[in-house]
């Protein structure tokens with residue numbers, strides 16, 4: 356399937372975050388907002404003021420936008436809405452990690468996770484409902500793709516998280532969300548247009564104002580889209596490598612059959628703007644007796660020899676029925692040592708939010724299970740319909 360066919364087949368509903376007949380403003384590009392106001396006879400600087408209220412201050416009520424004329428506020432209230440997706444569940448871990456199950460008007464759900472650290476707060480954002488890639492260790496991979504998220508739904512995850520964390524205005528010093536990683540559910544490069552539109556909203560200096568260096572897009576390796584992502588968005592790139600041979604990667608990351616390791620590494624080497632100060636992150640999930648030997652580590656070092664890289668070792672987060680186990684701490688350390696000795700930073704990711712099922716796709720799956728159980732309970736109560 357071509358990128359375009361894929362985008363058409365899995366397109367989000369329009370409007371995504373509507374308020375009945377009123378048009379949603381969150382998710383419009385800066386140009387679209389300016390054009391919308393122009394059709395109402397308003398100059399471009401009004402669009403800038405409105406943008407600052409929406410993305411700089413997190414304001415959702417037109418009535419509170421005090422530097423806009425009362426007549427304009429009234430017109431905006433009639434025709435538009437500054438909406439948020441619904442929070443289906445809000446879970447907080449004892450380690451400070453927060454996770455939201457986010458529900459859209461058509462009932463579809465995704466997850467977003469906030470991970471606070473001493474020097475930053477990272478929001479992990481989803482790009483699709485489900486995923487087509489069927490990576491064998493990933494729980495989202497067991498859920499079929501339902502659809503792409505629209506830009507409004509991607510941006511909506513951040514707006515909702517910042518509401519929940521009291522993280523407005525954008526200009527405050529100790530922001531709760533300083534970094535965004537497109538590492539939630541879905542493959543962002545299979546929903547490029549919507550992801551790009553959302554990231555441009557995150558980057559805009561009059562609003563959310565995140566720098567390119569604070570945004571990371573993680574891909575399983577959609578090679579033809581990698582260059583474009585670097586040229587057009589210039590965000591950091593993370594690549595889910597997970598295996599050092601095509602033989603193994605074909606199995607655990609089936610996208611590898613389409614874009615094998617050599618092509619992927621070439622795209623990484625050529626990623627626009629990459630250098631030793633701006634490295635590509637290679638994500639490597641540690642699977643016991645599958646990809647975690649010292650020989651694997653040596654092969655990994657050889658693979659990335661020509662790429663400014665760092666390696667992020669991720670202890671496998673097991674889920675019920677998973678066909679793998681996590682490597683032992685000793686073998687993870689041994690692996691990290693080989694990579695480090697070759698001169699690459701190789702931090703081991705600390706699992707966060709285990710008590711709230713913060714691993715990819717787990718909460719969503721639990722929600723689907725609950726719904727099935729609820730449906731089952733209802734079916735048991737209801738008499739069979741009379742034909």
Ligand code: SAH
Nearest residue numbers: 493538541542573574575595638671672715
């Ligand atoms: N499709 C994109 C982004 C979503 S996955 C990609 O593949 O990069 C985000 C990261 O979480 C990937 O590196 C993925 O391999 C990793 N991941 C998924 N399930 C995991 C699990 N159960 N344990 C540890 N890491 C996992």
